[in-house]
Amino acid sequence: LDLAIDWGDTEATNVASIMGEYSPEFILALGDNMYDNGVTSVDDPLFKEMFEDQFTADSLQVPWYVCAGNHDYYGGDAGIDAEMAYSDKSDRWIYPELYYNKEVTGSDGTTFNIISIDTWRLNSGDTYVLHEPKTGRSVLRNASMVHDHYARGMMNKGKFDALMKSFKEEPFETPIQERVKATGDPEQLAWINDTLASSKADWNLVIGHFPVYSATTGEHGDTAILVAYLMPILEEYGGTNTLYFSGHDHILQHNQKSSVNYFGSGAGARTHTGVNTKADYLLGYHQGSYGFMVHSASSTELATDFVIDDESVPYSYTITK
Numbered sequence: 001l002d003l004a005i006d007w008g009d010t011e012a013t014n015v016a017s018i019m020g021e022y023s024p025e026f027i028l029a030l031g032d033n034m035y036d037n038g039v040t041s042v043d044d045p046l047f048k049e050m051f052e053d054q055f056t057a058d059s060l061q062v063p064w065y066v067c068a069g070n071h072d073y074y075g076g077d078a079g080i081d082a083e084m085a086y087s088d089k090s091d092r093w094i095y096p097e098l099y100y101n102k103e104v105t106g107s108d109g110t111t112f113n114i115i116s117i118d119t120w121r122l123n124s125g126d127t128y129v130l131h132e133p134k135t136g137r138s139v140l141r142n143a144s145m146v147h148d149h150y151a152r153g154m155m156n157k158g159k160f161d162a163l164m165k166s167f168k169e170e171p172f173e174t175p176i177q178e179r180v181k182a183t184g185d186p187e188q189l190a191w192i193n194d195t196l197a198s199s200k201a202d203w204n205l206v207i208g209h210f211p212v213y214s215a216t217t218g219e220h221g222d223t224a225i226l227v228a229y230l231m232p233i234l235e236e237y238g239g240t241n242t243l244y245f246s247g248h249d250h251i252l253q254h255n256q257k258s259s260v261n262y263f264g265s266g267a268g269a270r271t272h273t274g275v276n277t278k279a280d281y282l283l284g285y286h287q288g289s290y291g292f293m294v295h296s297a298s299s300t301e302l303a304t305d306f307v308i309d310d311e312s313v314p315y316s317y318t319i320t321k
Helices: 010-019 046-052 076-088 143-151 157-166 186-197 224-229 231-237
Strands: 002-005 026-029 064-066 100-105 111-116 129-132 137-140 203-207 242-246 252-257 260-265 282-286 291-297 301-308 315-320
Touching: 002 010, 002 260, 010 046, 010 291, 026 203, 064 111, 111 186, 143 157, 186 203, 186 231, 224 231, 231 242, 231 260, 252 291, 252 301, 252 315, 260 291, 282 301, 282 315
Parallel strands: 002 026, 026 064, 111 203, 203 242, 242 260
Antiparallel strands: 002 291, 100 111, 129 137, 252 260, 252 282, 291 301, 301 315
């Protein structure tokens, strides 16, 4: 049994106690671990406020497999380094490298390969920030767009302040050859390819913050770079036993393309209303509530429940190999 959640703000109190009613063997932490602009050091009080003091149930003192989201990267390299360093300070926080995998055996012998990837690097940043993985440089894509989206209510003040504090637009006179470039992260893609190709686990659980497919409207939706470069790897070396988990868009959603299942669990600390119900890959969703996902597996079946803040289960699905 495992739980999946995008959770890094105080609103996670809406679901933390409900999560504690389950007895997971591990938890998938799907990025945006520390809203709005990450942490400053391994001793940042946000670790206590957002993590240790919110998820206090005995049943939640299990391994949390962590990946980074865009809000974590808003704290810069120092913030990401601090989140990785926290792995040495916490018994349950597991985030040893920017991307990594852990082979886990459940209590019934079911085996999992948990593959945590860095979608910020694969995507060269996010909607507002252009990031160059090779050099670590980051700039605002368009400062005017940030101001416009804030003025139109498309982002909150916390996000606006984080962006304007942490990043600057590249000077117009910067020569083309010296500009920050969207290079992606081919080394990571090769690692994902090799890790999936060699996996012998019953289930491959790939976790990343940005969705491959997302049916939300008025949020982010599909991530084109991941559709182009990650999805073919998931399909070729994954298949029915490979699941992709993401956050970022703040609903609960289950999407399926070819033989791969995509679960978006982004409602742990933010909510959203707006879904394209005609998306050809959409199998199930819940919007407008805080929530998380519960998964239970054997070597041949994996069952998923959406659990929301009134403790009800609005959607369930079972994958059979």
